[in-house]
Amino acid sequence: MFTLSHIPFIISIALYLVSSTWSIGHIIKSDIFNKKVARWSTIMGFLIHSGYLAFLGINSNSIPITNVYESFVSLLWCVLFVFINIDYLYKLPSLDTFLMPLVSALSIWALTFDKRDMFITVSLQKFWLIAHIIPIFIGYAAFTISFSLSVMYLTQQRQLKHKLFGRLFSKLPSLEGIDNLIWKTISFGFPLLTLGLVFGTFWVKTQNILGEMWYLDSKVILGLATWLIYAALLHMRLVASFHGTKIALLTIAGFCFVLFTFIGTFFIGSKHAFQKVSKNVTHIEILGESKLHYSHL
Amino acid sequence: MSILVVGLNHKSAPVDVREKLAFNNNSVSNALSVFTQKYPSSEAVILSTCNRVEIYASSASDAVKLEDILSFLAEFHKIEKDAFSQYMYHYKDDRAVTHLFHVSSSIDSMVIGESQILSQVKEAYTLASMEQSTGKILNQLFQQALNLSKTIHTNTSIGQGKVSxxxxxxxxxxxxxxxxxxxxxxxxxxxxxxxxxxxxxxxxxxxxxxxxxxxxxxxxxxxxxxxxxxxxxxxxxxxxxxxxxxxxxxxxxxxxxxxxxxxxxxxxxxxxxxxxxxxxxxxxxxxxxxxxxNVYLYNIDDLQTVVNQNIDDRTREIEKCRAIIEKEVEHFMARLEQIKIEPAITLLRNSFHTIGKDELNRLKPKLKNINDEEWNQVVYTMERTLNKLLHHPAKVAKQEARNGGGYRYVETIKKLFGIFHHHPDDSNK
CATH class of the missing domain: 3.40.50.720 (NAD(P)-binding Rossmann-like Domain)
Incomplete structure (x- = not known):
């Protein structure tokens, strides 16, 4: 259920929806839908989102990832943070048209996760947690942008192939420009993902938080699969100098793994990170050095 | 006071006629100085491009007529008038203004929506300004045409999509x-x-x-x-x-x-x-x-289809442009009426103040004991009274001028007050 504390995030979502509508509308009727409205809605939404994140952090006295909802809100903040910087640095036209609807949809999805639904299963405020989570989140954010870029690439490629020279065609940048930025975002995200996974491995080994068979945990396996996909992508580009459609398709596949690793594992069950609190389970074990127990309700 | 355009373009004349009448930058300067020497009270701008040669002229009481411009072109280019006169078009006043606005907005161009014409109109106007052959009317007209062209290119899709x-x-x-x-x-x-x-x-x-x-x-x-x-x-x-x-x-x-x-x-x-x-x-x-x-192949038909589609898109924008131009012509003609009566109002004001001064000069010797400060107060009161008397008629005349009736008001006042000096058009430059 929504509470008063959801309101700032709902306002951010509303602004992201305005941004999505205006960035799409700008392609269809640029005289009615001013691009500036889209840009400022994104920035305003991001600022409110940032304030909300700070509020959540102060409330939980930690980085705001104490439940799935907070975690999702934090990840989306990272996506916007990376997007605003990329937009400022590269000024690639129409990237927001492809990214903001995705951000809006994911934000609405995030709202459906009740704050009390799933809780973190590890003790917070640990160096390892921050070292593990932050690089991975920023890496995931970069992969989200590369996903939007890949959809953009395939859209423009389809238009060129099928000779569809409408308004969208004229508003989208060159294939080469998109391809270069896909490559840049992946090569920015991959080292961060690697760093996060290495820290995570150290953490799990040194403090034994997932048990002896930690490597069989679904999130660990999916995380590794995600890493392998992006490693393959980098290999294709760096060693075999691959470009074009295949890279775009593989980037989309990579993002599906990111999404599944991040959210899917909550549904298929994983000891890692979060656990669903059902009526049958009245408490969950908080993993970590202190072996605290967190009682629900 | 009138505005006249005489010219020919790709639609009205074949290239062998157009090239005979074409000017380059040097000959434009020469032609303008010859023209202004011949018609000193008139203004002129010559626009000469690959596709058109046009002379815009503004003069008091129709001092420059179609025949004058045709003779001028024939003399300047040393060709028979009959060799080109049948290909010429000419428009006067609001139609001439509309024509220039169509030209500068590129809806009269061979390639509709092309942007080159704007710089050509700008260049023609700059050259004429340098030659001091423009005055109040053509300055106003060309500046408005250039601004309008920018507005049209921003607010319509007339210049969008490649057409070659x-x-x-x-x-x-x-x-x-x-x-x-x-x-x-x-x-x-x-x-x-x-x-x-x-x-x-x-x-x-x-x-x-x-x-x-x-x-x-x-x-x-x-x-x-x-x-x-x-x-x-x-x-x-x-x-x-x-x-x-x-x-x-x-x-x-x-x-x-x-x-x-x-x-x-x-x-x-x-x-x-x-x-x-x-x-x-x-x-x-x-x-x-x-x-x-990853291979993108286009043949001549693919490219031609896009060209045709873009031309169609631009052509569809013409009506939108015409509507904008129509409003702008109305504004310009109203402004022109105001410009027309400005010299008449100045004349009226000068005449009233001359009467005032004469009366003050007559009064001063009679007031022997008046000091400077008191005299200044009298002068100030006189000027203030005259300005107040004139303020309302001048305002009404300017307002009425927008509908084209202001001149009649001023003429009536002049007649009532017996002001019969030179024609107001004479001071328009």
Missing amino acids: ISSVAVEFAEKIFQDFTGKMVLVVGAGEMCELLLKHLYEEGARTIIVANRTFERAQAIADAFQGQAIKYELLGEYLSKADIIITSTSAPHYVIHTDQVKDAIKHRRGNPIFLIDIAVPRDIEPGVGNID
């Missing part, structure tokens, strides 16, 4: 490649269209240009023109995988680039796209090439 085969091809290339520096352009064949396309690509930064042609000398000539390299036709296959952009325009009756060759090339290129433009008829590139991943 080569610019459309370059636009497509820009949607595949971020820039052309470091990209290899391979030209197969040596048609005129090829050269035009190369010129566009070269202007956009393409510097690695390879030309292959059955006649090596012809390939060499084109390569030299673009600092490129000519290769023997037999070596074409070797360059297919290296080239980013391939343009073909041979007269071969069969395909010269086959699907298998391009499949091999794209394998070597590891997904780096190839952009192929086939402007030959019959076609040079096997159509199956277009189905290969």
Whole structure:
């Protein structure tokens, strides 16, 4: 259920929806839908989102990832943070048209996760947690942008192939420009993902938080699969100098793994990170050095 | 006071007539100084482009007429009036204003929506200003025309979409490649269209240009023109995988680039796209090439379709432009009426103040004991009274002028107060 504390995030979502509508509308009727409205809605939404994140952090006295909802809100903040910087640095036209609807949809999805639904299963405020989570989140954010870029690439490629020279065609940048930025975002995200996974491995080994068979945990396996996909992508580009459609398709596949690793594992069950609190389970074990127990309700 | 335009364009006259009447920058300056010497109280601007020659003139009480401009053109270019007069059009006042607005907004151009005409109108006006052949009316008219043209290009799609085969091809290339520096352009064949396309690509930064042609000398000539390299036709296959952009325009009756060759090339290129433009008829590139991943093939019909579509889009915008122009003409004509009565109002004001001064001069000797401060107060009161008396009629006349009736009011006041000086038009410059 929504509470008063959801309101700032709902306002951010509303602004992201305005941004999505205006960035799409700008392609269809640029005289009615001013691009500036889209840009400022994104920035305003991001600022409110940032304030909300700070509020959540102060409330939980930690980085705001104490439940799935907070975690999702934090990840989306990272996506916007990376997007605003990329937009400022590269000024690639129409990237927001492809990214903001995705951000809006994911934000609405995030709202459906009740704050009390799933809780973190590890003790917070640990160096390892921050070292593990932050690089991975920023890496995931970069992969989200590369996903939007890949959809953009395939859209423009389809238009060129099928000779569809409408308004969208004229508003989208060159294939080469998109391809270069896909490559840049992946090569920015991959080292961060690697760093996060290495820290995570150290953490799990040194403090034994997932048990002896930690490597069989679904999130660990999916995380590794995600890493392998992006490693393959980098290999294709760096060693075999691959470009074009295949890279775009593989980037989309990579993002599906990111999404599944991040959210899917909550549904298929994983000891890692979060656990669903059902009526049958009245408490969950908080993993970590202190072996605290967190009682629900 | 009137505005007159006399001219001819691509629609009214064939090129051999247009070229006889054309001016270059030097001859425009000469012509303007000759014209203003002949008609000192009139203003003039000469607009001469590839597609049109027009003289805009504004004069008091129709001092310059159609016949005068025709005679002037005949004399200046030393040709018979009959040789061109049948091709000339002429418009007066609001129709002349409408015509200039159509011209500067490029809806009267051969290529509707082209942007070159704006700079040509600007240049014509600047030249005339430098020659001091413009005055209050034409300054106002041309400045408004230039502003209006910008407004129209911003608020309508009249200038959007490329309307030539080569610019459309370059636009497509820009949607595949971020820039052309470091990209290899391979030209197969040596048609005129090829050269035009190369010129566009070269202007956009393409510097690695390879030309292959059955006649090596012809390939060499084109390569030299673009600092490129000519290769023997037999070596074409070797360059297919290296080239980013391939343009073909041979007269071969069969395909010269086959699907298998391009499949091999794209394998070597590891997904780096190839952009192929086939402007030959019959076609040079096997159509199956277009189905290969990361290969983009366009033939002359594909490009022409886009050109036609863009022309249609621009043509559809003309009505929107006309509506904007119509409103702007109304504004201009209203402003023109105001400009017309300004000298009359000044005359009226001067006349009242002269009467006032005369009366003060008559009064002063009679007031012997008055000090300077008191006298200044009397002068101030007189001026203030006159200004107050004139304020309302001047305001009403200016307001009425917007509907074209202001002049009548001023004339009535002048008649009532017995002011019969020179015609107000005389001081319009």
